[in-house]
Amino acid sequence: MVQVPVGAYDCDVLVVGGGIVGLSTAYAITRAAPGTRVTVLEKEPGPARHQTGRNSGVIHSGIYYRPGSLKARYAVRGAAEMVKFCAEYGIAHAVTGKLIVATEREELPRLHALVQRGRENGIPVRELGAAQIGEYEPEVRGLAAIHVGTTGVCDFVGVARQLARASGAEIRYGARVVRVDRRPELGVAVLTSGGEIVRARVLVNCAGLYCDEVARLTGDEPGVRIVPFRGEYYELARPELVRGLVYPVPDPAFPFLGVHLTRGIDGGVHIGPNAVPAMAREGYGWRVVRPRELAGTLTWPGSWAIARQHWRYGAGELHRSLSKGAFLEAVRRLLPGVESDDLVRAPAGVRAQAVLRDGTLVDDFLIREGERAVHVLNAPSPAATASLPIGREVGRRVLDLLGRL
Structure with missing residues (x-):
């Protein structure tokens, strides 16, 4: 085991994970408690290489x-x-x-429920009839719609880089955590893949796709398993067909928002994502298979419970993944004028979805504490949007832990 000598700390707080949540946490801690020494370990050569940098870039309103x-x-x-x-x-x-x-009559009650939910959450919402949709999106068709004015887009990778600079934390890239030795009376020591040992008073686990594994390395049982879902995107060859952001009415049984149209800050329009099981935690394509990680998913009882409960929904997602025609059909529900040649494959993302043993998809953000540790165990979308408040909450818990040591 890696020993932690008394008084030999390299930092006060060690953050595992250099995505937007980990960097926001570092930023929040140094803002709230100047002088606190924070080190961030990120296994990639730069920040925000996974969930943060592989999404639609949407600043979500909170209506859902x-x-x-x-x-x-x-x-x-x-x-x-x-x-x-x-x-x-x-x-x-x-x-x-x-x-x-x-786009279907059976969706109208769910659309109305979103109006009520938006108002309960303090979000301005405008209800639209079919003829009014064209005021915002001339090429989009539907029976009714709502307009949510506070939604936007941004460069989340740029945000992550700025958080890293503004935090004043030491950021170590190419530093994958391979071992953790936690001694409640002494502290936490982490061994990296490069052979470095980093000693800290408190560890913060913001490891995203690997957060449950890092929790177990620390000695804490997370009670959930990360089951990766790949989201596949196309880019629209005729971006002039879409002015802004267009979403279907989501199925409330799932945390996924359905195939949507997103005009990004670069002017391009992304279409997607669908949601299919990935065969690796960083499985950005069907050919990416990591047997150990796949076995971890398949041996988790919750994975089979999901399959039993939601096989029909999953079959539709798989069909859209394997068939461009099926994906096109889903897009045409919103955008009838789109053609097959308008859809150009774009990079995929993977959602780190926490799943309970009984198959429940964890719906909310999940943050848990252990001895000298704080674990962020579920922070998929809208975590990028909410990263500043999440970082403050995690930072508050960390500073409370430090204050009790």
Whole structure:
């Protein structure tokens, strides 16, 4: 075991993971307690290489999330703070608003429920009839829609880089954690793949796709397993067909928002994602298979429970993954004028979805504490939007731990 000599700390707080949540945590700690020594370990050669840098770039309003939940509170607060942060540091962003469009009659009650939820969460919402949709999106068709004015887009990778600079933390790239030795009376020592040993008073686990594994390395049982879902995207060859952001009405049984249209800060329009099981935690394509990680998913009882409960939904997602025609059909529900040649494959992302043993998909952000450790165990979308409030919450818990040592 790696020993932690008394008084030999390299830092006060060691953050594992250099995505937007880990870097926001470092930023929050150094802002709240100047002089606190923070080190961030990131296994990649730069920040934000996974969930942060492989998403739609949307600043979510918070309209989807259960009132009172962390997601609802942090997304609403985080959206406003993210726009302010981007403006302060000159990071590309735009508040575009978005449409959520019902294309089938059975979706109308769910659309109305979103209006009520938005109002409960303090979000301005405008209800639209079919003829009014064209005011915002001339090429989009639907039976009804709502316009959410506080939604936007930004460069989340740029945000992560600025958080790294502004935090004043020591950032070590290419430092994958391979072993953790935690002694409650002494501290935490981490061994990296490069043979370095980093000693800290408190560890913060923001490892995203590997957060449950890092928790177990620390000696804490997370009670969840990360089951990776790949989100596959296309880019629209005729971006002039879409002015802003267009979403379908989501199925409330799932944390996924369905195939949507997103005009990014670069002017391009991304379409997607669908959601299919990935055969590796960083499985950005069907050919990426890591047997150990796949076995971990298949041996988790919750994975089979998901398959039994939601096989019909999953079959549809798989069909859209394997068939461009099926994907095109889903897009045409919103954008009838799109053609097959308009869809150009774009890089995929992977969602780190925490799943309970009984197959429950953890719906809210999940943060747990252990001896000298704080673990962020579920922080998929809208975590990028909510990263500043999440970072403050994690930072508060870390400083409380430090204060008790």
